[in-house]
Amino acid sequence: MCAIVGIINSKDAAKTAYYGLFSMQHRGQESSGISASNNHNIKTIKNRGLVTEVFNHESFEVLKGEMAIGHNRYSTAGSDSVLDAQPVSAKYSLGQISIVHNGNLVNKNEVRERLVEDGAIFQSNMDTENILHLIARSHKEHLQDRIVEAVRQIRGAYCLLILSRSKMFAIRDRYGVRPLSLGKLKDGGYIVASETCAFDLVGATFVRDVKPGEMLIFEEGKSEYKSVQLFGEVDPRICAFEYIYFARPDSMIEGKNVYEIRKKLGTKLAQKSKIKADLVIPVPDSGVPAALGYANESKIPFEMAIVRNHYVGRTFIEPTQEMRNLKVKLKLNPMSSVLEGKSVVVIDDSIVRGTTSKKIVELLRNAGAKEIHMKIAAPEIKHPCKYGIDTPSYAELISANMSTEEVCKFIGADSLEFLSIDELVDSLGSERKYSLVSFDGDYFINN
Numbered sequence: 001m002c003a004i005v006g007i008i009n010s011k012d013a014a015k016t017a018y019y020g021l022f023s024m025q026h027r028g029q030e031s032s033g034i035s036a037s038n039n040h041n042i043k044t045i046k047n048r049g050l051v052t053e054v055f056n057h058e059s060f061e062v063l064k065g066e067m068a069i070g071h072n073r074y075s076t077a078g079s080d081s082v083l084d085a086q087p088v089s090a091k092y093s094l095g096q097i098s099i100v101h102n103g104n105l106v107n108k109n110e111v112r113e114r115l116v117e118d119g120a121i122f123q124s125n126m127d128t129e130n131i132l133h134l135i136a137r138s139h140k141e142h143l144q145d146r147i148v149e150a151v152r153q154i155r156g157a158y159c160l161l162i163l164s165r166s167k168m169f170a171i172r173d174r175y176g177v178r179p180l181s182l183g184k185l186k187d188g189g190y191i192v193a194s195e196t197c198a199f200d201l202v203g204a205t206f207v208r209d210v211k212p213g214e215m216l217i218f219e220e221g222k223s224e225y226k227s228v229q230l231f232g233e234v235d236p237r238i239c240a241f242e243y244i245y246f247a248r249p250d251s252m253i254e255g256k257n258v259y260e261i262r263k264k265l266g267t268k269l270a271q272k273s274k275i276k277a278d279l280v281i282p283v284p285d286s287g288v289p290a291a292l293g294y295a296n297e298s299k300i301p302f303e304m305a306i307v308r309n310h311y312v313g314r315t316f317i318e319p320t321q322e323m324r325n326l327k328v329k330l331k332l333n334p335m336s337s338v339l340e341g342k343s344v345v346v347i348d349d350s351i352v353r354g355t356t357s358k359k360i361v362e363l364l365r366n367a368g369a370k371e372i373h374m375k376i377a378a379p380e381i382k383h384p385c386k387y388g389i390d391t392p393s394y395a396e397l398i399s400a401n402m403s404t405e406e407v408c409k410f411i412g413a414d415s416l417e418f419l420s421i422d423e424l425v426d427s428l429g430s431e432r433k434y435s436l437v438s439f440d441g442d443y444f445i446n447n
Helices: 013-023 108-117 128-137 143-151 197-202 240-246 258-272 288-298 321-331 355-366 404-411 421-428
Strands: 003-008 031-038 041-048 067-073 088-092 095-105 156-163 167-172 181-184 190-193 205-209 214-219 226-229 279-282 306-308 332-334 343-348 371-376 415-418
Touching (some): 003 013, 013 190, 013 197, 031 095, 067 095, 067 156, 143 214, 240 258, 279 288, 288 343, 332 355, 404 415
Parallel strands (some): 279 343
Antiparallel strands (some): 003 067, 095 156, 156 167, 167 214, 181 190, 214 226
8 A cells, every 4th residue: 555656867856756755645654765876876764754754855965866766654564663664775795775665465474484594684574675685685696687586486466666776676566456657757757656646746747557567677877668577477456445545536547547436436326325315425535536426326415514634644544443533533523504404325435444434423413414324435345455455354344244234233324335346346347357355355366
C-alpha cells in the first residue's frame, strides 16, 4: 500500500520526488524518505511523519542531483520504527545502493533465515532489507545481473525502485498486484510512480504502465531506457482494492479511471437494492463516488450529511484499535439539520473490522436519522491479505467471523448489503483477472 516514486535525468530530482510523494500521501503516513544521487554519491533523508514534516528547505541542499527515489510508508511488515522507514541504503562491493519497495514478500522469513545463517546482519524488520542483502551478497559482476538474481529468489507482490550511483531500476512483480506507471517530465526526464496523480502534480505526461514482470533500466545522462522481461510467464492480477479504496480517485490504474470505477460500484449497489429512502449519504471521502453512482441510479437525493475533518489521518492506517475508535469521532461529524427524522442509505467503500461502521451508525442515530441502511461498495472481506494490506488475521476481520445479518446487528444498522464478487468484477471489467484475495481467499502467489 506504500507509495514509491523515482525521478531520473531531471533537475532537482529530489524536489520533484517530494511533490510526487506529497500527492500520494494517502498511501501511507507513518514515514517518508528520499535518496538522491549526485556525482555518484547517494544521500538519504528519512524520518517518521508526513512528507511535509520530514522535509524542509535544508533537505534539498543535501538531496542534490538529477536522480532520486522516494517512499511513503504504511506498515504491513516490520514495526513502527524509524529503522523501518525507507529508502533502505547501503554501501557494498559495487558502491552505494538505495531501495524503495511497495508490497509484501510472502517468503520473507525463509529468505531472511537463509541470509542470517550465511552471516547477514539485519538493521530492520522490513522484507525490503532482504532484497538489499541478496544484491550485496551476489557474486555477479554487474548490478543488473545481481538484481535479476535477487528478484528471482523473492516471491510476493512488489514494486521496486533501485537507485545506484548512475542508474535507476524500476521493477514490478510478475502478477502486477500493485500499480506502477511511467511518465515523461517536461525537461525530458522520467518519473516512475505508484499512481498517476503524481504525474498531474509535477506536470508529467503518462507514457505507460510498467508491465507485470518487467524491469526498466534508466541511466544517468541517457534519454532512452531499456526494458527487460524478468519472467517467462506472467499472470497479471491488479489488486481490486486499488479501485475500491487505496488509489486517489483522480488516478488511472491500468487504464481505468478510479473515480469512474467507484461510481460504477455505487450504480451496481443501487441496481440490486430494494430500499426506499429519503437520502443517499457517503462516508467521506472514499465513499463519495460510489454514493454519487448510487444516487444517480436510484434517483434518491444525494447529500453530504457527514462532514469530514481532513486534518486527521486515515483510521484504517492507524496502528492501534484505541486510536481508530477516537479518530472516527475526531474525523466525522453528521449534520442533524439534514438527518433529523430521515431514512438514509449510507455508502461506504468496505467494512474491515466493523468498529468504524458501528461508530458511524451510532453518530447518525444520535444526529436524528430514523433508519440507517448501510450499503458497501465491495464484497465482504473474509480473508487476510498477504500482499500489502493491513488485514493481518482472520480474528480481526468481522465478515470472516459473522454473517451479513450478524454484522448488521453488530454495527446497529437497519439493513446491510455488500456487492458480490461477480458484481465487483463486472464493474471493474471482466476482461482481465484481479487480485481478490481479501474476498475469495485465492492466495495465487505461492509461499
